[in-house]
Amino acid sequence: MPIHNTSNNDSMGETKIIQRFAEVGYQIHPDAVAMIEEYGAPDELIQNILASLNGSVLVVKPEHIKSRLPQPTYDVKVLSDTAPSTCVGNYEEFVGYFRDRYAKLSEILRGRISARPIESINLMERGREDVTVMGMVSTIRDTSSGHRLMELEDPTGTIPILFPNHKDVFDLSHRIFLDEVIGITGTLTNDGLLIANRIVWPDIPLKKNKQSKPKRNGEACYAVLISDTHVGSKTFLEDAWHQFIKWLNAAIGDDNQKALAKHVKYLIIAGDLVDGIGVYPNQEKELAISDIYEQYRAAATLLREVPPHIKIIISPGNHDAVRQAEPQPPLPKEITSTFPPNTTFVGNPSLVELNGALILIYHGRSLDDLIAALPGASYREPEKAMVEMLKRRHLAPTYGGKTTIIPGGTDHLIIDPVPDVLHCGHIHTVGISKYRGVTLVNSGTWQSQTEFQKSINLEPVPGRASLLDLNTMETSILKFYT
Ligand SMILES: [Fe+2]
DSSP: OOOOOOOHHHHHTHHHHHHHHTTTTOEEEEEHHHHHHHHTTTTTHHHHHHHHHHHHSSSOHHHHHEEEEEOOOEEEEEEEEEOOOOOOOOHHHHHHHHHHHHHHHHHHTTTOOOOOOOOHHTTTTTSSSEEEEEEEEEEEOOTSSSOEEEEEEEEEEEEEEEEEETTTTHHHHHHOOTTEEEEEEEOOTTTOOOEEEEEEOOOOOOOOOOOOOOOOOSSSOOOEOOOOBBBBBBTTTTHHHHHHHEEEEESSSSSSHHHHTTTTTEEEEEEEOOOOSSTTEEEGGSSSSOHHHHHHHHHHHHTTSSOTTTTTEEEEEEESSOOOSBBBOOOOOOOOOOOOHHHHHOOSSSSEEETTTEEEEOOOOOHHHHHHHHOOOTTOOHHHHHHHHHHHHSSSSSBTTTTOOOOOOOOOOOOOOSSEEEEEOSSSEEEEEEEEEEEEEEOOSOOOOOOHHHTTTTOOSEEEEEEETTOOOOOEEEOOOO
16 A cells, blocks of 8 residues: 655754754743644744743743644545556456565565575475575465465465474464465475474564654544444434434533544544445345435435534445445445535545544455454454454455455555554444554444344444544544444
8 A cells, every 4th residue: 555655854853842942941841842843843833932932931831832833624635545446357467466465465574584485495405494484375274184284385486384283383373364475484394394383474563653643733633433334224223323423413422422522523434334235135125225326315314414524434345336346446426426525435445644643444344254264253353353454464364255356466455554543344343452553443333233144143233433532542432322
């Protein structure tokens, strides 16, 4: 995912800001320094602040400079999105897609391990220890003797890798997915088999994301994250939705809740805005609105009640009227034209910058595949499967399964840059977590249990909205349905 460079090169840096204030006899509080730095510390701004002080304070604090800072605009900056694809799914496109996936993920892995090309391993002296390779997992299976055998492929060749069942790495090997790019360190046998000692995933860095710059201008700023509204379904929870809208308009709740609502600047909907048609067998029996365009018109009517100063961001899901294969483009013009003007339509996945924070929005179709494949994973804890996406730096590590991917030349599902927040939906349960400084939110649904969900034993968590503080990236869950 390409990203514009959002950092400001004109920054004078902390020391210079402190110096400029000291020169005219002021001390400055570190929070105030940080606020000035966030605006790139232009001379004009500093002079303006100094002129406003009039010698009235000794230590310059945030409250002294707040009114002099440029007023935030709360734009939606779309950093990466999905263009309509011209892909036809031929052999060359598949090869190009996997080459791109390998190139990007191996580049990330190179920051963690130093691997040799597989071709050179095959020519190496046998019996060597600590041999490191990296590649894409082309096969993985249990052997008849109870071990696990994998084949790893890089552009130079393939190598068989064994995870012996008496080693710790054996359990971990059950978390390896087909088509993901990983590193292995092990011992080379005389037969050219690599006995694994260690598995390395691309993962995200331990250190804080440098590309994001959440603005701390002293103003509270919230985004509300929801998904899977399923408008048009008989099970759409209209009453709960209206309670939610009332709260957004600061018309219900205690003083604190009303105050929070007044600071909501964004509403993000991570797919399945409507229930769609023909998505699963006998769906028509569960529809209150059987025409897809009518479903979107109803959704547009509901969203017109969101206060117009709140920017609405909508990305599609597998129930929406765009192609099912990912990445999905934004909803088409014939649908979006009926929505209020404060709405931005983005693809699935998409990366947006809100108040300086990077939010990666992905509906989450691959969660079905991840939960099915991961030992101990469950629909009740979507956030645990979302962590696995970050570890793999990929939103849909396994090609195929329930997640269909368009094999264009670029892999749009790679997680790069590392976002501040990963927002998913799809599985209709709520989960919030943090992993290495990244906030993970799965935002539930606005639909009660459907017959189909009953048949697959899926217990949804409806009528919840996740309130994300865009200054701290902390999240809380608001309940509009019990
Ligand atoms: Fe859904």
